Every structure is written in structure tokens, then in C-alpha cells.
Amino acid sequence: MTHTSFDGANSARLAAMGRRILDGGQITRAEGRWLFDLDGSADIGDLMAWANRLRDHFKGNKIHLCSIVNIKAGGCSENCRFCAQSALYETESPRYGLVEDDALRAAAAEAKANGVVGLGLVAAWRGLEEGPLLDELCRQFKELRADGTLRADASLGIIRNPRVAQRLAEAGVECYNHNLESSRRFFGEVCTTHTYEERVATIRHLKDAGIGICSGGIIGMGEEREDRCELAFSLREIGAQVVPINILNPIPGTPFADRPSLAPLEILKTIAGFRFILPRQEIMVAGGRVVNLRDLQPLIFLAGASALMVGNYLTTVNQSVQKDLQMLKDLGLDPSWDKHGFSDQRETYCGSQVEPAGPVTSVV
Numbered sequence: 001m002t003h004t005s006f007d008g009a010n011s012a013r014l015a016a017m018g019r020r021i022l023d024g025g026q027i028t029r030a031e032g033r034w035l036f037d038l039d040g041s042a043d044i045g046d047l048m049a050w051a052n053r054l055r056d057h058f059k060g061n062k063i064h065l066c067s068i069v070n071i072k073a074g075g076c077s078e079n080c081r082f083c084a085q086s087a088l089y090e091t092e093s094p095r096y097g098l099v100e101d102d103a104l105r106a107a108a109a110e111a112k113a114n115g116v117v118g119l120g121l122v123a124a125w126r127g128l129e130e131g132p133l134l135d136e137l138c139r140q141f142k143e144l145r146a147d148g149t150l151r152a153d154a155s156l157g158i159i160r161n162p163r164v165a166q167r168l169a170e171a172g173v174e175c176y177n178h179n180l181e182s183s184r185r186f187f188g189e190v191c192t193t194h195t196y197e198e199r200v201a202t203i204r205h206l207k208d209a210g211i212g213i214c215s216g217g218i219i220g221m222g223e224e225r226e227d228r229c230e231l232a233f234s235l236r237e238i239g240a241q242v243v244p245i246n247i248l249n250p251i252p253g254t255p256f257a258d259r260p261s262l263a264p265l266e267i268l269k270t271i272a273g274f275r276f277i278l279p280r281q282e283i284m285v286a287g288g289r290v291v292n293l294r295d296l297q298p299l300i301f302l303a304g305a306s307a308l309m310v311g312n313y314l315t316t317v318n319q320s321v322q323k324d325l326q327m328l329k330d331l332g333l334d335p336s337w338d339k340h341g342f343s344d345q346r347e348t349y350c351g352s353q354v355e356p357a358g359p360v361t362s363v364v
């Protein structure tokens with residue numbers, strides 16, 4: 001039997017970073033780049049062990065569940081190259097106009113039955129302006145949250161007018177999803193019909209209106225490791241509270257249909273790297289987990305994830321919610337998340353205030 005010699009330098013460096021974060025500190029960009037460049041199952045295993053410890057310390061064993069409902073599907077004017085809903089690509093994705101109240105009520109009832117906290121209303125269009133459509137959506141948001149059991153979330157594209165964000169806040173929208181998608185450098189490879197800056201400006205309007213920020217991205221689109229790392233730092237700078245990590249599920253007909261899959265260990269390492277950079281945030285694994293991780297899905301929590309998108313995605317089918325809930329139970333995790341208003345992100349365990357995440361303009 002042969003043994004490889006053990007070099008403990010990487011292990012010691014990871015431990016030093018992990019302890020600093022537990023003490024309320026942060027890691028630098030250079031340290032983040034080093035984390036994302038780790039290779040080999042031993043180092044990635046060490047990284048995941050620390051990410052799991054950080055999740056456990058900052059988030060306990062509570063897992064935050066969200067679901068989405070597509071309120072308007074397909075026919076979108078934008079050219080996001082991963083997306084089956086763009087009108088520019090021929091895909092099998094369904095197309096329909098704004099859904100009726102009955103469909104929304106059914107989605108809300110299903111979300112409540114599954115113990116989901118946030119139900120996001122998602123629309124495939126460029127963005128939202130003032131007018132009858134906004135009036136109608138505000139009415140629907142008010143109805144959704146009327147009995148106080150669901151958080152009404154939204155993902156309605158680019159907002160150029162601050163008044164739109166204020167109207168959504170007045171209607172009770174607590175959290176708005178608007179992904180940065182990737183690094184600023186790589187964004188031009190993903191979409192050319194709108195800019196990264198428009199996305200950052202949208203987030204600024206939402207924050208000014210007091211709406212919580214759900215923002216993350218998609219990995220596996222052909223970006224470099226440094227782009228994934230840069231995305232995590234940008235999300236720290238914009239003050240995202242929920243950070244969805246999607247893994248590209250290549251859809252036939254889209255320009256990214258032939259992108260090679262990321263290796264599961266690379267995906268788990270990315271989740272762990274995000275936990276090091278965003279220790280208090282809800283790191284949510286969303287689309288693409290089933291097809292890319294297969295039987296390794298439970299490891300996302302041991303890599304630091306604290307939230308899960310359950311139910312079907314926008315254009316692809318997920319595994320059943322019952323299977324997800326069983327997975328959490330088997331891991332000793334509790335889906336009855338109760339940190340409303342993201343209270344655990346404002347205070348450390350000893351009750352002192354955390355430094356604000358920094359100005360949104362710093363990533364522009």
C-alpha cells in the first residue's frame with residue numbers, strides 16, 4: 001500500500017480563514033481566488049467541512065425554502081443565452097400571457113402545504129414600468145400575502161423608475177430576485193440586450209425602496225473560476241440577502257445548449273466558496289441541481305448551502321418536494337425557517353451589529 005505525503009499548508013490556511021470568519025471577519029479577494037482555484041478532493045473536502053461549520057454557526061440547522069410561479073412565460077425580448085424563454089431562440093418552452101388569479105391561488109396553496117416561506121412571482125419580460133400591468137400585479141401581491149402565511153416575492157426584470165420599486169414595496173413585496181448572473185467581465189457573453197449596469201441600478205432602486213435583495217447567478221455557462229469568485233464578492237457588495245446559485249441546465253435551442261457540464265466537485269466547491277465570502281446570507285441552490293449533481297445533492301448543505309428552491313423551476317422539472325423534505329430530514333436539517341426580515345443577517349450571535357455590506361455603486 002502506498003501513501004502520499006500530506007502537506008498541511010492548505011488545510012491550515014483554510015482553518016485560519018474559517019476561524020477569522022467565525023470571529024466576524026471577512027476574506028479578501030485574493031483569498032477568495034485561492035479558494036476557487038483549489039483542486040483535488042482532499043482540499044475541497046477541507047473547504048466543505050469549514051463551509052459546513054460556517055453554515056451551522058451562522059444559520060443553525062434551519063433551511064429556507066422558496067418556490068416560484070411563472071406568471072407570464074416565454075416570448076421575452078431579451079437574449080440571455082441560457083434562457084429557454086427568449087423569443088429569439090426556438091425552444092419547447094411554453095408561452096402564455098399573465099396568469100389568472102385561480103392559478104396564483106393554487107400555487108400559493110401548494111407552497112403553504114409544502115411549508116415554503118417565499119413564493120416568487122416570475123415574469124419573462126425585459127422589465128416593469130408604471131401602468132395598468134403594475135396596478136394588476138400590486139393587487140395580486142396584496143392578495144397573496146393577505147393571510148400573513150406567505151412572503152410575496154417577485155422577479156419581474158429591470159426596474160428603471162424608482163417609483164415602480166416603491167409601488168411594489170407598498171404592495172407588500174418583501175424580497176425581489178434580480179440576478180447579476182455572473183461577473184461583470186463575463187456578463188457580455190451572457191446577454192447583450194441589456195447591461196450589467198442596468199441590473200445593478202435595478203437593485204439600487206429596490207434597496208432604496210426597502211425591499212430585500214435576492215440576487216445570484218448561474219454557473220457552468222463557460223465562465224472562469226475567477227468569474228464565479230467575482231460574482232460572490234459583487235453580491236457581498238450589493239448587500240444581497242438571498243443568493244441563488246443556479247447550475248446551467250443546457251436547453252436545446254439556446255446558444256448555451258452545448259456548454260459542457262461542470263463537475264459535481266467544482267459545483268460543491270463553488271457553493272463552499274460562496275459561504276466563505278457570504279457567511280450570513282441565505283445561499284440557495286436553485287435550478288440545475290438535479291441534472292448536474294444527481295445523487296450528490298445532499299452534499300450542497302455540507303458545502304454551506306442554507307436554502308433550497310423547491311417545486312418546479314421556470315422551464316425545467318425539479319424532483320418532488322417530498323423527496324427534498326426527506327433529504328433535509330435525513331441530514332438533520334429543519335425546513336421551518338423563521339428568520340423573517342433576514343433578522344439573523346443584521347446581528348451576530350453575540351448581538352452586535354454587522355457592518356453594512358457596502359455601497360451598491362461599488363460594483364458599477
Ligand code: SF4
Nearest residue numbers: 076078080083086124
Ligand atoms: S432570463 Fe429573463 S430577461 Fe433573460 S431572456 Fe430569460 S426571461 Fe428574458
